[in-house]
Amino acid sequence: MYKLILIPTDGSEFAQKGVNHGLNLARSVGAKVIIVTVTEPFAIYGAAASAGWAPPLMETAAEYEASQTQAAEKTLADARAAADRLGVDAETVHIPQAHPAEAIVEVANSRHCSLIVIASHGRRGLRRLLLGSQTSEVLSSSSVPVLVVT
Template identity: 40%
Template sequence: MFNNILFPTDGSDLSAKATATVIDLARKHGGRIVAISVLQPYPFVPMGDTGIAVPDMGTYEARMLDITKDNVNKVAAAAQAAGVPCEAVTSMSASPYEAIVEAAETHGCDAIVMASHGRKGLNKLFLGSETQKVLAHTTLPVLVLR
C-alpha cells in the first residue's frame, strides 16, 4: 500500500518519536522511506547602520545545513538498523511545505508521514503550520502524528 513514504523531519522531539512509527509502517508494507529536512535560508536582513550585529550568512547556512543533514542521517541510521531502505535528502526553501510537496513528487512517494506540533490559538495563527500547508497542497495521503 505505502511503498515509498516521505518523512519530513525537523529534528524535534516529536519528529524523533515519529521516526519509529514511520519505520514500522514502511517495514509492514515492505516500503522505503525518503527522509527530508528543509533548511530555511538566512532570515536576517541588515537595515542600514543601526549598530545591530548581524550574524554571518555563510556561518548561519553552514551550521543549519549541518543540522538538517544530522536530522535526516538519524532517521536513515534508525531505518538501516531496522532493515528498512531509506534515502536521506536535504533541501533549502523559504517555504518548507513547498519543498516537502516537491520532494514527494520528485521521489515518487505515495504517502507523507509527518509530526505536527499541534499548536493552537494565536501560536498557530502567527507561526503557521507546515503540516496544514502540506495537507492543502498535496493530493497524497498524509498521516499526521502527534
C-alpha cells in the first residue's frame, strides 16, 4: 500500500517521535522513505528597521544560512542513521529558505509519496492559534494522506 513515505523533521526530540514511527512503518511494509527538513528564510522585521536598528544584513543573513545548513545536515544525518539501523532505504532532503508546510506538501507531491508521517504537539484552542501548527497546515493542504503522530 505504501511505497514511498515522506517523513518531515526539524531535529527536535518531539519530531523524533514522527521519525521513529515513520521508519518503523516503512520497515513493516517494505517502503522507502524520504526524510525532509526545511529551514525558513532569514526574517527581517520592518519594525526594527523603522526604529533605527538594522543589523549588518549580509553578515547576519549569511551566518543564519550557515547555521541553518549545519543544523539541517546534523538532523538529516541523525535520521539517516536511525533508518540505517532499521534497514530502511532512506533518502534525505534539505529544503532551504522555504515555509515548512508548503515545502513538505511540495516534496510529497513532486516525489509521488504515498504517505506523509508527521509529528504534532497536539495543541488545542488558543495555544494552537498563537503558536501555529505546521502539521495543521500540511493536513489542510495535502492531497497525499497524512498520518499524524502525537
